[in-house]
Amino acid sequence: MDRQRRRFLGASATAALASTTVAMPAIAQSSPEVKWRLTSSFPRSLDTIFGTALQLSQMVSDATDGKFQIQCFPAGELVPGLQALDAVSSNTIECAQTCTYFYIGKDPTLAFGTGVPFGFNSRQQHSWWHFGGGDQIINDVLKGFNVYGIVAGNSGTQMGGFFRKEINTVEDLKGLKFRIGGIGGQVLAKLGVVPQQLAPGDVYPALERGTLDAAEFVGPYDDEKLGLAKVAKYYYYPGWWEGGPMIHLIINQQQWDKLPKHYQAILRNACEAANNWMLGKYDSVNPPAVRRLVAQGAELRAFPQPVMEAGYKAAFELYGELAAQNPNFKKALDSMNAIRGEQLLWWQIAEYSFDSFNIRTRGR
Template identity: 50%
Template structure:
């Protein structure tokens, strides 16, 4: 009888605990925020990171903290997300920081710069290499708290109407390319165009631009670029591992209870990992379909890669001379990148090259 009584009491205790556990937010305020995305709903992976984030925040707070996600253009234009968060028009946003390169080149370092970090290296630099402290110091001047919230991995080089056989083929080319890369390519005669994701296809179809890059096979297939451009180039040397960011207005962030801050940080981290995993899972089949459908897969010629690398170093020299914020963050990042390249050349790089050779 004593044993039955004990089990009964214990079972009651467990049941009570099971009911109470999800009520972590008991006694905490009900909050409703709006999140402005820079991306269209049709791109379920890159736009979807914000949905993963808001769903996790709601679940972890028992529905007390609700964040409504709006696609690019629904509240503010895609390239106005930073200003909207800074000014408090919305509480938070999901975007690529290099869209705001024109305001300050240091923004690009929060996403990707030519011949910069890959996805793993960016996460390592941000989380354990000092990048977080440097970027947070910079973003504080814009009244923003930033968190990594998604990465696409190394991107493709884009879709071209004509084959790129040498550097001279870049001269005069009207190319939709984001952020810092446009400044690099302009040194080779390319005319960079910054166009939101949802507007790229019609621009390419109408001939307003000659070429366009977006992300990679999964998104590119969805956007239908293969219908209006034939040549599909790789790699996207300007985006070795572009990080997407969650922006939160500093005043709104400071007003959150500590429990909600912890939940927001954890939810952003989950969405960060989830996006990369989705792209890695989905890109291979999409690439197969694109090639089977007639896309002509091409590597950029070596002379093009070498010329772009040289042009990038010239732009870095000019930018570090003109922007103290960029110089401080960039020089720190480059040292971290060089150490990572050394390490990966010994271990993972050799493993990957061996496995790729075996497959071929």
């Protein structure tokens, strides 16, 4: 009996070893070494946004034992920040960290991928992307540029920016030279604003010289880095053109298709984790930053309700014009409008009621 048992164990061990020697090459083949470069549309100094790309890269490396490497480059080191889509489309760079609304000149529908004025907040935008058809709508457009997009960040609601003068009426906007781009700039142009697109490093001297009257960027933590409170006194909120702007990882379609399925899954999950990391980081660093800005002389101002109402009217007038010209834009607009109404009803019942009470009782 013992002899039979020893023979059985010996045979089992031999079989196990044989299966291991067969399986190891199969595993190695399914987990190839992949090295990508990522170009960001943001400078290294924006350590939360660019830091999100670094976090994503590290998570992918950790999950693959270093076999899938993504090397991150800030804007300008490989290609200019606003040329990221072109670089990925042509396979010059495998992937990029960018905002789809930078490319509305190619198709205005891409504005919805990041977020549009008076659209969603961060959680609503995220819900629309994953459960409201946003993923398919935006990726159908991106497919025409040979890229695939995955959500990989959100800043939360942004500030309205620094202004050299107070904004009390809609008339005060007329002729205002405002550093703002994208579809938000197009909406404000309807109210008489002169939109300007400037690189972050050029904003401070332009405000100081008076060639700019106002500038918006992101929120307190990033705005503080630009030193704008020293040359523009009034700090307005909210940034109604960016209520919950998403950032995406866009990937060359052929590079995406070549990835093993489990690498694709790892990358998707890393992007989702990076999205949460970025939003959590901003929620942590913005509160003390706004206190520091006020201590430096910034005066917080809420946009007057007539300005908000005029902005809302101009935004949806513009959307109607664009929807009449572009079927993709109309599809995205119809999707947003249908879901936005439902989301806001629920928000009013639960989130808004809870937040409002906590705000009223803050400091008790």
